[in-house]
Amino acid sequence: MTDAADLLRVDVALSGPAVETERLSMHYQVGPETVRALDGIDLAIPRGQFLLVRGRSGSGKTTLLHLLAGLQKPTSGVVRVGGQPLHAMPRRATDLFRRRNVGLIFQFFNLIPSLTVEMNVALPLLLDGKKLPTLRGRIGELLDTLGMSHRRGHSPHQLSGGEMQRVAIARAMIVEPTLVLADEPTGNLDSRNAHEVFGLLREQAIARKVTTIVLTHDPDASGYADRVIEMHDGRIVKDTCGGSARAGVRDAD
Ligand SMILES: Nc1ncnc2c1ncn2[C@@H]1O[C@H](COP(=O)(O)OP(=O)(O)OP(=O)(O)O)[C@@H](O)[C@H]1O
Numbered sequence: 001m002t003d004a005a006d007l008l009r010v011d012v013a014l015s016g017p018a019v020e021t022e023r024l025s026m027h028y029q030v031g032p033e034t035v036r037a038l039d040g041i042d043l044a045i046p047r048g049q050f051l052l053v054r055g056r057s058g059s060g061k062t063t064l065l066h067l068l069a070g071l072q073k074p075t076s077g078v079v080r081v082g083g084q085p086l087h088a089m090p091r092r093a094t095d096l097f098r099r100r101n102v103g104l105i106f107q108f109f110n111l112i113p114s115l116t117v118e119m120n121v122a123l124p125l126l127l128d129g130k131k132l133p134t135l136r137g138r139i140g141e142l143l144d145t146l147g148m149s150h151r152r153g154h155s156p157h158q159l160s161g162g163e164m165q166r167v168a169i170a171r172a173m174i175v176e177p178t179l180v181l182a183d184e185p186t187g188n189l190d191s192r193n194a195h196e197v198f199g200l201l202r203e204q205a206i207a208r209k210v211t212t213i214v215l216t217h218d219p220d221a222s223g224y225a226d227r228v229i230e231m232h233d234g235r236i237v238k239d240t241c242g243g244s245a246r247a248g249v250r251d252a253d
């Protein structure tokens with residue numbers, strides 16, 4: 001199984017588009033009603049693209065992200081990540097694939113309260129059998145890039161919201177992901193910290209050529225994106241260039 005996961009990593013690095021969906025649907029049966037959370041999504045995301053997904057509450061954004069991460073199986077349709085049909089893999093391979101290739105970032109940070117910043121960042125690799133002393137250099141570099149090295153020994157409850165999200169970004173990046181998926185990463189931050197987090201995600205995406213998909217309600221975010229899609233009732237209703245692609249600048253306002 002480990003060999004299979006290693007092969008996956010090689011395939012992911014070589015082929016493109018980075019992420020592709022075909023007629024992707026997720027329907028729930030709630031009593032007599034069928035909820036079409038996702039309804040036939042066709043999407044191709046080139047490697048390194050910074051994509052924003054917008055849409056009002058209930059439009060299907062989180063459902064899409066869960067399917068792209070392999071956290072849920074679709075009712076029908078296909079997700080290919082780096083050419084690999086994600087949901088055709090055995091469960092354990094999907095879990096390994098996610099741990100080694102995907103950085104996940106959430107609105108409520110999801111840091112482990114009992115662990116220091118350093119341990120939180122190291123966690124995905126510790127779970128993969130790596131030892132902390134061998135990771136310290138890499139953690140230090142990442143925390144430096146994110147302006148957090150002075151908080152290395154702190155606990156999450158000793159950090160501000162913006163700082164917690166920067167730690168969560170470091171934790172996502174430590175695995176050197178090919179794909180970063182963020183669900184409302186600035187939903188809990190003030191606008192200054194929100195801009196900082198979008199800027200950091202954008203910088204990381206460019207520096208490491210990481211395909212980045214961010215779900216957001218933030219109207220200021222499109223200046224950071226190459227592309228913006230809008231969802232409504234489980235479908236993509238708009239697909240446009242973001243501010244970075246149009247103007248070549250980060251912040252259009
Ligand atoms: N387990 C479930 N069972 C039934 N319906 C569900 C389930 N999970 C989600 N839904 C429905 O699917 C639709 C899409 O939900 P989703 O969480 O993807 O929306 P969202 O765009 O992320 O919304 P928000 O902006 O509020 O986070 C909603 O109508 C929701 O009620």
Ligand SMILES: [Mg+2]
Pocket residue numbers: 061062063183
């Ligand atoms: Mg959501």
